[in-house]
Amino acid sequence: MTEAPEPTGPNGRAHTRYTPGTPCWVSLMARDMAATQTFYAELFGWELEPGPRRPGPYVRALLDGHEVAGIGQLPPDRHLPAAWTPYLASDDVDLTAETVRLCCGTIGVGPLDADDSGRLAIGSDPSGAVFGVRQAAEHLGTRVAGVPGAPVWNELVTFETERVVKFYETLFGYEGKAAGPDGFDYVTLHLDGRPVAGVHGVGRALLRDRGPHWLTYFQATDVDGALERLTALGGRVLTPARDSAHGRVATVTDPEGARFALVQEPR
Structure with missing residues (x-):
């Protein structure tokens, strides 16, 4: 079992051990x-x-x-x-x-x-x-969290949450908790009382060419500045930067089309 830290949420603090399912x-x-x-x-x-x-x-x-x-x-x-x-x-x-x-x-x-x-x-x-x-192995794992360039959250983007959440709950013993306002299909997966990942049901808004997929969020000091660098390097902005409860967020792709997200802590 690795001793690398584990992120707890979009702006989470690191822990000292990877619980199964994290x-x-x-x-x-x-x-x-x-x-x-x-x-x-x-x-x-x-x-x-x-x-x-x-x-x-x-x-x-x-x-x-x-x-x-x-x-x-x-x-x-x-x-x-x-x-x-x-x-x-x-x-x-x-x-x-x-x-x-x-x-x-x-x-x-x-x-x-x-x-x-x-x-x-x-x-x-x-x-x-x-x-x-x-x-x-003992030496491998994401060993830093909450700093620019590090992954800080993983979110499953899918059609609807109910069925797929049951799958992950059975697989790793997560406790799924509904999050967000009524009509917003989002479930946070918890382990030992900590949020470790999210599941977002977007229905027909899911891109047909991509289908259900996991989306990794990487920390950014300045999302807007990062988007300028990204486009100059050949990446593409899918969802423009917007303010959310977890900070400023944008969804992007690299030049080969791999999707990921950028998140900036609230100021």
């Missing part, structure tokens, strides 16, 4: 590794170093020497979209993968050992949203 890592699968590394290094100030070597070419992103995310190479023979994927912590990836199957989800990769970084599987929930499960 988002513990985010990983981007991209086509052009060199161009993608340049984009995120310029946008977030990441330093990038190789490893692990399996299951394919991979680099880890660091902020001040602390690991925050990973970037892997999409297999050239597979026509998959570039996408960010959150990994949920597990004490037993094989058992979690079997539970995914029993709960009408699917496992597309693994379980397998990823070099010296732990054991992992990649699957999808009953709505088709892709997520990872990781039984991490």
